[in-house]
Amino acid sequence: MRGDAKSMTVLSPRSAAEAVKAYAKSPAALPFAGGTDVMVGWNMGQLNGRAVLDLSRVAEWKKITVVSDGVDLGSLVTHAQIQAHPVLKKRFPLLTAACATVGAAQIQNRGTIGGNIANASPAGDTFPALAVYEATVRAVGPKGRRGVPLVEIFAGVKKTTLKPGELIEAIFLPFPDKTPTRGAFRKVGTRAAQAISKTVFAGLLWNGKGGVLEEARLAFGSMAPTVRRLHAVERFLRGRRLNDVSITAAAELLTNDVSPIDDIRSTREYRLRVSRNILMAFLKGELK
Amino acid sequence: MIKLTVNGKKISFKGAPFKRLIDALREDLALTGTKEGCGEGECGACTVLLDGEPVNSCLIPVCQADGRKIETVESLGVPEKLSKLQAGFLACGGAQCGICTPGMLMTAHAHVRSKGKCDDKSIRTALSGNLCRCTGYQDIVKSVLKAAKGGKK
Numbered sequence: 001m002r003g004d005a006k007s008m009t010v011l012s013p014r015s016a017a018e019a020v021k022a023y024a025k026s027p028a029a030l031p032f033a034g035g036t037d038v039m040v041g042w043n044m045g046q047l048n049g050r051a052v053l054d055l056s057r058v059a060e061w062k063k064i065t066v067v068s069d070g071v072d073l074g075s076l077v078t079h080a081q082i083q084a085h086p087v088l089k090k091r092f093p094l095l096t097a098a099c100a101t102v103g104a105a106q107i108q109n110r111g112t113i114g115g116n117i118a119n120a121s122p123a124g125d126t127f128p129a130l131a132v133y134e135a136t137v138r139a140v141g142p143k144g145r146r147g148v149p150l151v152e153i154f155a156g157v158k159k160t161t162l163k164p165g166e167l168i169e170a171i172f173l174p175f176p177d178k179t180p181t182r183g184a185f186r187k188v189g190t191r192a193a194q195a196i197s198k199t200v201f202a203g204l205l206w207n208g209k210g211g212v213l214e215e216a217r218l219a220f221g222s223m224a225p226t227v228r229r230l231h232a233v234e235r236f237l238r239g240r241r242l243n244d245v246s247i248t249a250a251a252e253l254l255t256n257d258v259s260p261i262d263d264i265r266s267t268r269e270y271r272l273r274v275s276r277n278i279l280m281a282f283l284k285g286e287l288k
Numbered sequence: 289m290i291k292l293t294v295n296g297k298k299i300s301f302k303g304a305p306f307k308r309l310i311d312a313l314r315e316d317l318a319l320t321g322t323k324e325g326c327g328e329g330e331c332g333a334c335t336v337l338l339d340g341e342p343v344n345s346c347l348i349p350v351c352q353a354d355g356r357k358i359e360t361v362e363s364l365g366v367p368e369k370l371s372k373l374q375a376g377f378l379a380c381g382g383a384q385c386g387i388c389t390p391g392m393l394m395t396a397h398a399h400v401r402s403k404g405k406c407d408d409k410s411i412r413t414a415l416s417g418n419l420c421r422c423t424g425y426q427d428i429v430k431s432v433l434k435a436a437k438g439g440k441k
Contacts, residue, residue, distance in 0.1 A: 003306075005303070005304035005306040005307040005308070005311075006304045008304070008305075008306035010305045010306055010349070010351050012351065035348065035352070036329055036344075036347055039308075039329070039346070039347040039348070040328040040329060040347070043308070043328060043346065052306065052349075054349075054351060054352065056352045080341070103329065104332070104416040104418075105341075105395065105414060105416070105417050106332055106335055106342050106343050106344045106395070106417045107329060107344070107417065109338075109341045109342060109343050110343050110344070110347065110348070192416070193413075193416030193417065194330060194416065194417060194419070
């Protein structure tokens with residue numbers, strides 16, 4: 001059974017306020033932004049008979065706003081818009097790099113950052129970057145607004161902690177207090193373009209005084225049901241010198257925070273080995 | 289009612305708002321140049337330009353194209369007068385079985401028109417969302433390069 005257009009009801013709010021109201025009135029409606037993932041299921045006939053909350057006319061959520069302490073990304077900002085933004089390129093290069101690996105131009109022109117998050121795929125390519133930049137997701141619903149740290153918005157595979165009636169209005173990226181000494185993004189898929197990640201990494205680190213590491217923020221996607229910060233590795237490295245011994249010991253702690261599985265895209269063993277190599281290369285300064 | 293501008297022509301679409309753009313183009317507007325490959329946004333065969341940017345028409349309900357400009361392969365040239373890009377594909381053997389060709393042409397058209405860098409690398413990046421199962425990539429890239437160079441003269 002293919003998608004049956006006649007079976008669908010389309011709700012078309014013209015503003016953020018209308019969107020929240022329409023969603024409260026039709027809680028079973030499916031919020032719909034760029035549609036790059038939803039339409040795949042729809043084409044297979046999985047969503048026939050549903051009501052769709054088409055957010056494409058909510059102009060307020062399509063803006064990138066630079067403020068004094070960070071950048072506010074409207075939820076409907078596309079992956080292409082993010083890549084083209086000069087402030088994001090300069091201050092949040094891991095995010096712009098991640099956006100460049102999502103599908104190809106056709107998907108980047110349509111897929112939105114808010115849709116990517118709401119879709120909650122374990123393989124979301126932007127999530128490790130958003131996690132190390134400590135982004136906050138701002139949800140809006142009938143009861144008002146609230147901010148949720150990016151890593152806490154995900155409840156599991158394709159599940160979020162958004163409450164009934166809540167929609168994502170923006171993602172806030174705080175400017176780091178100090179410029180990181182080093183940062184890297186790396187995605188490993190079957191091929192360079194149009195691939196879904198087997199593992200995806202973002203890392204930032206700050207060197208402190210006396211040759212020791214002040215702070216590291218490390219995150220992997222596709223390595224657990226949700227994006228994971230490597231808390232154990234980060235804690236271990238704080239205040240240490242980075243050398244072969246400490247880096248090898250740190251890499252041993254990888255599995256404290258990730259638990260990859262065998263699936264259609266890869267195996268647990270491959271994911272762990274490649275991720276360990278990526279982590280070690282990053283800490284050695286060899287990941288370009 | 290949904291209003292579309294397709295290849296410069298204003299059109300009122302009266303069908304189901306969730307009909308896919310590719311189906312509206314092919315079935316309602318008889319613009320069958322746009323091809324469906326995978327139907328899941330992987331292959332790029334169905335690429336059209338929405339407000340000038342390449343998109344997969346199999347992933348867009350027509351209601352999201354309301355008030356917007358759509359360009360399909362039919363906007364490029366006619367057999368008697370090919371566009372530079374089409375002539376490039378013809379000269380360099382850029383088409384084999386032909387299913388990916390309309391999508392390749394539209395993505396390449398947007399890239400050449402963008403007036404950014406148009407070299408081997410940028411063409412490959414721009415076309416990375418268009419798959420050719422005949423694997424004729426070398427000649428496709430050559431075709432685009434030829435058209436881009438010709439355009440500067």
